[in-house]
Amino acid sequence: MNTESMVHLVGAGPGDPDLLTVKALRLLQNADVVVYDRLVSDAILDLIPPGVSRIAVGKAPGRHSLPQDRINELLVSLSRAGRTVVRLKGGDPYIFGRGGEEAQHLAQHRIAFDMVPGITAASACSAYAGIPLTYRGLSSGVRFVTGHCRADRPLDLDWRGLADADTTLVVYMGLANIDQVRSKLIDAGLNPTTPAAAVENGTTGRQRRCLTTLDRLPDEVQKAGFQSPVMVVIGRVVALAETLDWFEPQLRAPAATAGGRQLGHG
Ligand code: SAH
Numbered sequence: 001m002n003t004e005s006m007v008h009l010v011g012a013g014p015g016d017p018d019l020l021t022v023k024a025l026r027l028l029q030n031a032d033v034v035v036y037d038r039l040v041s042d043a044i045l046d047l048i049p050p051g052v053s054r055i056a057v058g059k060a061p062g063r064h065s066l067p068q069d070r071i072n073e074l075l076v077s078l079s080r081a082g083r084t085v086v087r088l089k090g091g092d093p094y095i096f097g098r099g100g101e102e103a104q105h106l107a108q109h110r111i112a113f114d115m116v117p118g119i120t121a122a123s124a125c126s127a128y129a130g131i132p133l134t135y136r137g138l139s140s141g142v143r144f145v146t147g148h149c150r151a152d153r154p155l156d157l158d159w160r161g162l163a164d165a166d167t168t169l170v171v172y173m174g175l176a177n178i179d180q181v182r183s184k185l186i187d188a189g190l191n192p193t194t195p196a197a198a199v200e201n202g203t204t205g206r207q208r209r210c211l212t213t214l215d216r217l218p219d220e221v222q223k224a225g226f227q228s229p230v231m232v233v234i235g236r237v238v239a240l241a242e243t244l245d246w247f248e249p250q251l252r253a254p255a256a257t258a259g260g261r262q263l264g265h266g
Contacts, residue, residue, distance in 0.1 A: 007075050007085045007106055009099050011092040011118015015041040016128075016203035019119045024088075027116065028052075032083040035074065039090030039229065041204060068098060072105035079111045090229075092120040096146050096172045120144075122170040125202030125231040129209045130244035133168050138236040141167040147174030147181055147232070155180050163188035168235035175230040178218045185214060185234070195238035200226045207249040211241050 008027045013019035020028075025047060028034060033053040036045065048054060055074070058065030066074070078085045093099025093115065106113045122144050126133050133142040143162065149155045155177050162169055163185050174181055175198075186192050192215035200208045212220040214234055221230070 005079045005082050005084070005112065007079050007087055007111055007113040008116060009087045009093050009103055009113060010089070010116040011097075011099075011120075012036075012040045012044050012088050012090055013119040014091055014121045014124040014203045015043070015201065016124075017041070017043045017047060019124060019203060020044060020047070021116060021118065023116050024118065027086050028088070030084065031086040033078055034086045034088055035071070035078070036088040037090055040088050043204075044088075068101060072102055075102060075106060076109045076111055079106075089118070090121070091124075092118045095120045095122075095144065121172065121202060121229070121231050122233075125199040126170070126233055128203045128207060128247045129197060129199045129233070130241040130246060131197060131233055131237055132240060132244070133170070133233075133237060135237050135240065138240075139166065139168045142170060142235075143167060144170050144172065147171045147177045149177065155184065157184070159184045159188040163190035165191065165194065165236065168233065168237050171232040171234070173228075174232040175221070175226065175228055178221060178232065181232065181234075182214055182218055190214060190234075194234060195236060195241075196232070196234045197238045197241060198226055199231045199233070200224075201229065202231055203247075205249050207247065209241065211238065 010024045010027055012024065028048050031052050033055060034048050035055045035057055038056065038058055057071050075085060075087055087102060089097045089099055091097060103113060103115060123133065134140065145157055147155060171181055192213065194214040196212055196214045196217045198210040198217065198221045208224065210220050210224050210226065
């Protein structure tokens with residue numbers, strides 16, 4: 001296999017550069033070109049050596065500066081030009097990251113690739129917010145769902161199955177449809193006073209947490225003015241967050257003050 005022309009699909013984790021894997025860092029340092037999404041933080045982009053080309057391909061919520069098929073083609077053409085490509089994606093590429101589609105496209109075009117998992121936002125944001133996703137006696141499982149759907153459609157999830165007091169529910173991209181998530185879960189039988197949290201800019205110097213109950217979640221999030229990226233966690237384990245709080249974002253000052261843009265969603 002010719003490593004010179006390989007595409008590495010790499011998870012960047014949720015924002016804190018210390019959460020990059022050793023392998024991700026090594027690949028970034030040895031790349032010819034890094035193709036990255038907007039969810040990748042500036043603090044991580046700063047780790048790319050100066051001589052390495054960078055190509056931003058968008059993926060901010062609601063707008064894609066390059067459509068997915070163009071991104072797929074770009075990866076193929078860079079690789080065919082003999083460049084060592086790192087395709088850097090927020091969190092884990094295979095969790096709501098369309099990493100599977102990119103890998104499939106590379107496989108179809110017989111481009112050598114490998115896959116470096118990243119710490120996904122669900123585990124990172126909950127860890128930094130003091131929420132164990134499972135906990136003996138409180139939560140026997142966890143489900144990751146997307147709150148994203150086409151603007152003209154209702155959110156199509158198995159609400160009966162998700163309204164389960166014994167497990168934890170994590171909603172990616174849940175901010176826009178947070179009202180719907182709340183009312184569908186309550187309609188499906190989940191107790192309105194179930195503990196619920198939202199974590200904005202998790203793991204970064206600008207992290208904020210909102211700890212509340214399911215019925216109050218949309219109002220509280222709106223009152224606090226939360227903006228994407230926001231992770232929503234619903235379940236009894238959220239009640240542990242006060243006790244297990246440890247992360248003090250302001251102590252991670254370089255990230256908080258470095259020119260305003262910590263997570264690029266612009
Ligand atoms: N592949 C990514 C998820 C991409 S979907 C992963 O594995 O983490 C984008 C969604 O992830 C955002 O809308 C938000 O819900 C969540 N997210 C990603 N980074 C986040 C962060 N730092 N803080 C809060 N939520 C985050």
